[in-house]
Amino acid sequence: MSQCPARVRIADVRDEEEAMELCRELHAENGLFPLNEDKVRAMLRRAFNREGGILGAIGAPGKLEGLIFMLVSSFWYSDKPHLEELFMYVRPQFRQTNNLEKDQRYSRVTELIKFAKWCSETTDFPLVIGVISDERTEGKVRMYQRHFDKPVGNFFYYHNKAAENAVASPAHH
Numbered sequence: 001m002s003q004c005p006a007r008v009r010i011a012d013v014r015d016e017e018e019a020m021e022l023c024r025e026l027h028a029e030n031g032l033f034p035l036n037e038d039k040v041r042a043m044l045r046r047a048f049n050r051e052g053g054i055l056g057a058i059g060a061p062g063k064l065e066g067l068i069f070m071l072v073s074s075f076w077y078s079d080k081p082h083l084e085e086l087f088m089y090v091r092p093q094f095r096q097t098n099n100l101e102k103d104q105r106y107s108r109v110t111e112l113i114k115f116a117k118w119c120s121e122t123t124d125f126p127l128v129i130g131v132i133s134d135e136r137t138e139g140k141v142r143m144y145q146r147h148f149d150k151p152v153g154n155f156f157y158y159h160n161k162a163a164e165n166a167v168a169s170p171a172h173h
Helices: 013-030 037-048 108-123 137-147 161-168
Strands: 053-058 066-073 082-090
Touching: 013 037, 013 053, 013 066, 013 082, 037 053, 037 066, 053 108, 066 108, 082 108
Parallel strands: none
Antiparallel strands: 053 066, 066 082
């Protein structure tokens, strides 16, 4: 694969407001922590300014259907760079290929994954990609397994709600 997948384009600053809207939708679906819109916007600008990030988009400006954010990163124990998928999101109405016109019957997720692989091949950086979600996680993992070899690990989430409630509403003495 030597060229960017045909259905994916590199997003630019014209996409910022709609990309923010997609990030809000993604957060509403999968967010584990409160959304900091300033932080999200700053990360998007890293992609728009080519400061270690790239944002692949499906859909014309003003009509985004899906996005994938790739960030140049490294693990805490190494200087070797890799590409880290920060997020991939396809709007719900564009997820079911059977509901689309005949010429639109392709998987946007597959195209965004092809874009991630293209970024890896183009930069020669290894790709780290996966699922952090507590909604429909098994199905998402199966989808990634269709495109990649076996997983190299798992993530787990623990939240001590009793401790949080104790801090939020201290006992009256």
